[in-house]
Amino acid sequence: MTDWSGTTLVRVADDYDRERGDSGAPLDSRFGRYLAQKLDDGLWEEDRTDPKAFLVWAWHVATPPIMSPGYVRIRPDLGSVRLTQSQYDGRLLVEIETPVQHGQLAPGVRPPYAVRDWETDRYSYSDGPQRLQAPEDESRPALLLSAVLRLPADDWQLHEPAGKWPVEELLIDDAKQAIAVAVKHINATAGHQIAKLVGSEGGHW
Incomplete structure (x- = not known):
């Protein structure tokens, strides 16, 4: 897997996925088991050929x-990375x-009184960015701020799914190709923007 960096927000855990397969066969996939289980849960028939x-x-x-852990890993210091469609x-939106x-935050817009902030999770084992959590000491006030960056994905060249998968391996291949496109674009288009908000380049906004 790619190491985390200031602009790497998501990555695929493909080796872990294969290692956790049931049979150990080359095409076996933990992700594939979840896909098969959820195929009729949230994916309508007409959506199966719709790339978005x-x-x-x-x-x-x-x-x-x-x-x-997910087939897609999200950088530990982030809350979530979601894909949705505009109502x-x-x-497609990320x-x-x-x-x-x-x-x-710039000094003039920081909290005007003493409150606790997000803390680094001391049980986090990441070598890179650390997961943030609410303060363990809940006896004092805390002001926990978060932001959601939402970006349109109009220029993404999406993978075209087959829509029918006579064998599970074809469904897995379609899903993995679709995910790979999204991971590449999210890191390329959103990575620098997140870095300017909360990364090494961030602050004072």
């Missing part, structure tokens, strides 16, 4: 809470939710 609807469904299956015009610590 298929991707939103596959992404939902590939990420927590459905798969935990107004059906366009939504990245991230905690915002007080120090990332």
